[in-house]
Amino acid sequence: MENTILSARDLNLYYGENHALKNINIDIPANEITALIGPSGCGKSTFLRTLNRMNDLIPIVKITGSLTYRGQEVYAPDQDVTDLRKHIGMVFQKANPFPMSIYDNVAYGPRTHGIRSKVKLDEIVEESLRGAAIWDEVKDRLKKSALGLSGGQQQRLCIARALAVKPDVLLMDESTSALDPISTSKIEDLAAELKKDYTIVMVTHNMQQAARISDNTAFFLLGELVEFGKTDQVFSMPRDKRTEDYITGRFG
Numbered sequence: 001m002e003n004t005i006l007s008a009r010d011l012n013l014y015y016g017e018n019h020a021l022k023n024i025n026i027d028i029p030a031n032e033i034t035a036l037i038g039p040s041g042c043g044k045s046t047f048l049r050t051l052n053r054m055n056d057l058i059p060i061v062k063i064t065g066s067l068t069y070r071g072q073e074v075y076a077p078d079q080d081v082t083d084l085r086k087h088i089g090m091v092f093q094k095a096n097p098f099p100m101s102i103y104d105n106v107a108y109g110p111r112t113h114g115i116r117s118k119v120k121l122d123e124i125v126e127e128s129l130r131g132a133a134i135w136d137e138v139k140d141r142l143k144k145s146a147l148g149l150s151g152g153q154q155q156r157l158c159i160a161r162a163l164a165v166k167p168d169v170l171l172m173d174e175s176t177s178a179l180d181p182i183s184t185s186k187i188e189d190l191a192a193e194l195k196k197d198y199t200i201v202m203v204t205h206n207m208q209q210a211a212r213i214s215d216n217t218a219f220f221l222l223g224e225l226v227e228f229g230k231t232d233q234v235f236s237m238p239r240d241k242r243t244e245d246y247i248t249g250r251f252g
């Protein structure tokens with residue numbers, strides 16, 4: 001596809017003997033939200049983590065096939081992983097702010113990448129917090145500990161922290177599952193807003209959420225990508241019987 005940003009061809013992943021991703025072929029479009037759905041243990045998080053090589057940290061993992069980001073092999077031996085993760089950021093299931101001030105949380109990434117100017121850092125911190133729709137709530141307490149924020153605010157702070165290094169793609173692993181409905185709805189609105197500038201790939205257990213906010217849906221089952229298409233199509237006219245059974249609640 002023309003606007004493909006991430007593309008997998010015959011991608012396989014093994015945890016030792018466990019064949020967790022089986023011949024995955026997918027073209028993920030830029031500036032859209034792609035939801036990964038499927039029952040527990042089907043490989044959604046594993047697939048998400050292959051996209052920015054988070055599985056590198058697990059020694060028993062073996063990967064075959066091709067995965068490209070903007071045409072470049074993600075698993076090429078000369079791929080700089082830190083650089084890749086600067087472009088492809090991640091927000092986890094549970095908010096994990098660092099035990100430091102709100103300001104320092106957001107400035108952490110840019111500082112690691114060598115930005116020292118206070119003026120510049122102030123600018124990035126404000127821009128990122130605005131981008132994550134939390135600026136107004138924290139602008140008067142930037143020097144206070146991030147741990148004093150509510151769960152929903154902490155999750156938006158983590159999104160701000162991810163945005164601060166100006167990524168291209170944002171991976172979200174069930175980033176709203178620990179939140180109340182109001183915070184969830186704020187993050188969903190935020191994701192819809194962010195897709196103007198970012199590509200979002202999200203794992204969700206919540207099918208209503210996938211139907212509400214994603215443009216594309218990928219349905220995984222037992223390590224296979226059973227179906228991938230426009231969310232409207234997948235939910236209203238699934239091509240595969242297994243997708244239909246899952247979305248109509250017959251299993252999973």
Ligand SMILES: Nc1ncnc2c1ncn2[C@@H]1O[C@H](COP(=O)(O)OP(=O)(O)OP(=O)(O)O)[C@@H](O)[C@H]1O
Nearest residue numbers: 015018020038039040041042043044045046047058
């Ligand atoms: N670190 C790991 N080491 C070994 N096996 C793993 C590891 N992480 C996941 N697996 C296995 O890979 C398979 C896919 O797991 P994965 O977490 O990707 O599924 P999931 O669809 O995200 O599930 P859930 O919705 O429950 O989070 C499972 O069989 C799981 O046991």
